[in-house]
Amino acid sequence: MTRPIAERGGLALDVPLPDVVVVGAGLAGLATAHALAQQGRTVRVLEAAGAVGGRMRTVREHGCLIDTGAATFPGRGGHPAIWRLVAALGLDRDPASVPPVRDALAVWRGGRARPNAGRPLGLVTGAGLSPRARLDLVRLRARLARVDELDPDHPERARIAEETLADLLRPYHPDLYDYLVHPMAAGFFGWDPRRSAAAPFAAHLAACGGSHTWRAHRDGMDALARALASRLDVTTDHPVTRVTCDGGLVQVESPRGTVTARAAVLAVPAPVAAGLYDERRPAAREFLAACGYTPMLRVSVVLDRPPVPRAGRPSYATLIPEAEDSLLGVITLEHLKHPGRAPGGRGLVTLVPSPRGCRELLGAPDRAVVQRLAARAARFLPGLPADPPRALVHRFRYGLPEATPRALKLRGAFAARPVGAVEYAGDWVSLRPCAEGAAASAALAAERIGAHLSPERRAAAGSRSGERR
Numbered sequence: 093m094t095r096p097i098a099e100r101g102g103l104a105l106d107v108p109l110p111d112v113v114v115v116g117a118g119l120a121g122l123a124t125a126h127a128l129a130q131q132g133r134t135v136r137v138l139e140a141a142g143a144v145g146g147r148m149r150t151v152r153e154h155g156c157l158i159d160t161g162a163a164t165f166p167g168r169g170g171h172p173a174i175w176r177l178v179a180a181l182g183l184d185r186d187p188a189s190v191p192p193v194r195d196a197l198a199v200w201r202g203g204r205a206r207p208n209a210g211r212p213l214g215l216v217t218g219a220g221l222s223p224r225a226r227l228d229l230v231r232l233r234a235r236l237a238r239v240d241e242l243d244p245d246h247p248e249r250a251r252i253a254e255e256t257l258a259d260l261l262r263p264y265h266p267d268l269y270d271y272l273v274h275p276m277a278a279g280f281f282g283w284d285p286r287r288s289a290a291a292p293f294a295a296h297l298a299a300c301g302g303s304h305t306w307r308a309h310r311d312g313m314d315a316l317a318r319a320l321a322s323r324l325d326v327t328t329d330h331p332v333t334r335v336t337c338d339g340g341l342v343q344v345e346s347p348r349g350t351v352t353a354r355a356a357v358l359a360v361p362a363p364v365a366a367g368l369y370d371e372r373r374p375a376a377r378e379f380l381a382a383c384g385y386t387p388m389l390r391v392s393v394v395l396d397r398p399p400v401p402r403a404g405r406p407s408y409a410t411l412i413p414e415a416e417d418s419l420l421g422v423i424t425l426e427h428l429k430h431p432g433r434a435p436g437g438r439g440l441v442t443l444v445p446s447p448r449g450c451r452e453l454l455g456a457p458d459r460a461v462v463q464r465l466a467a468r469a470a471r472f473l474p475g476l477p478a479d480p481p482r483a484l485v486h487r488f489r490y491g492l493p494e495a496t497p498r499a500l501k502l503r504g505a506f507a508a509r510p511v512g513a514v515e516y517a518g519d520w521v522s523l524r525p526c527a528e529g530a531a532a533s534a535a536l537a538a539e540r541i542g543a544h545l546s547p548e549r550r551a552a553a554g555s556r557s558g559e560r561r
């Protein structure tokens with residue numbers, strides 16, 4: 093079909109009408125476009141930023157590969173949708189291109205980093221937990237193993253869906269909250285366990301299977317996004333300002349012109365999607381409004397040589413519990429992921445503030461952010477300069493979707509909404525704050541758009557993707 097797809101200064105251009113416009117070239121948008129292209133659909137992807145990847149971007153500066161957002165992902169069982177994409181794109185043909193992250197996680201306690209956190213055996217034998225807390229961890233794991241339908245793709249179905257993380261941990265030794273769950277939820281997701289629902293976190297951890305499975309893309313965590321984008325029609329620097337649906341066609345507006353298509357997928361964070369499109373389906377509207385995000389901030393510091401930790405073998409990531417420092421949440425040694433990350437024997441360190449630190453620092457000038465975090469981090473990494481000359485600040489207003497019990501409650505109806513010309517993709521769709529959430533949402537969005545564009549498939553897909561409430 094040929095229709096005008098772009099109007100600039102009143103000039104209509106006769107070019108083919110794409111079946112689908114995908115807004116956002118993060119992992120969810122690119123994976124959706126890839127799945128639609130596999131169905132034989134014509135797809136255009138419009139991205140506001142100057143590069144693809146969204147929260148999985150890697151920048152190349154000071155000779156280093158610097159992941160700005162997502163840093164690692166678990167093995168095949170933990171992130172199946174990601175590994176399916178990795179395999180489809182041939183990125184695992186050379187196993188060295190997805191190397192394991194060794195000695196992945198430690199927790200700081202009593203003046204030193206306690207290794208083996210996040211490993212089932214490590215947690216039982218130590219990792220900074222008192223003997224009583226370790227026993228309680230066994231009890232907690234046994235309780236979670238009995239929870240029906242603890243499914244990361246459908247967290248609302250779990251029997252603990254109404255509990256917050258703090259509720260879940262209340263009967264157990266306080267160490268479990270203070271030295272394990274709080275530092276993980278706050279440090280990795282920016283979540284406040286007193287607000288955030290227990291089910292998505294517990295289901296995610298159970299599915300991921302422990303920090304000993306962690307991997308990273310040798311060539312940067314944007315490897316997947318770059319490989320997908322190279323096979324697709326993607327336009328960067330194309331900020332979408334409004335999406336409307338009229339007479340069976342979707343109009344996607346931006347200062348660069350209007351693109352018309354038969355359907356659109358909004359693969360942007362939920363608050364952005366709600367601002368772009370006036371959603372009329374009540375179930376979708378309410379869920380979108382309930383999907384909040386926590387902001388995230390990361391500082392990458394390039395050093396002439398790797399810092400030497402206080403004692404023992406260094407771990408990749410060290411969680412800093414609130415009781416140990418109120419401003420700093422996680423320190424990672426990125427050069428441990430692969431020697432190519434910081435060539436020439438250099439060090440590459442990431443400092444992640446606690447949620448409180450993030451709120452304090454999000455609006456501060458870069459230099460002040462770097463100095464405040466570096467001053468705190470020197471206690472944990474002796475020799476870290478107080479004012480590092482090569483540091484980058486990465487800010488995410490919409491860092492991670494925060495799954496609250498209210499959002500969980502509305503998710504079932506959202507998932508069961510009828511298919512439409514405007515669909516959604518993103519980690520928030522399943523309230524799973526990770527790349528797997530984004531990749532899994534893409535498969536679902538492509539299936540729903542396929543059903544919308546093929547009316548004969550609509551009824552069948554409606555009953556398949558219309559998940560149980």
Ligand SMILES: Cc1cc2nc3c(=O)[nH]c(=O)nc-3n(C[C@H](O)[C@H](O)[C@H](O)COP(=O)(O)OP(=O)(O)OC[C@H]3O[C@@H](n4cnc5c(N)ncnc54)[C@H](O)[C@@H]3O)c2cc1C
Binds near residue numbers: 118120141144162163
């Ligand atoms: C600091 C941090 C650390 C993380 N660590 C990990 C980790 O180690 N492992 C893991 O699995 N996950 C991690 N995550 C989560 C993971 O990065 C995200 O879940 C995933 O990348 C989300 O992908 P997405 O496509 O849903 O959203 P995004 O990546 O946010 O993609 C949305 C895209 O839409 C674009 N966009 C926004 N508005 C518009 C508009 N108006 N017009 C056009 N385009 C627009 C954006 O620029 C962006 O490119 C981390 C996230 C952060 C922030």
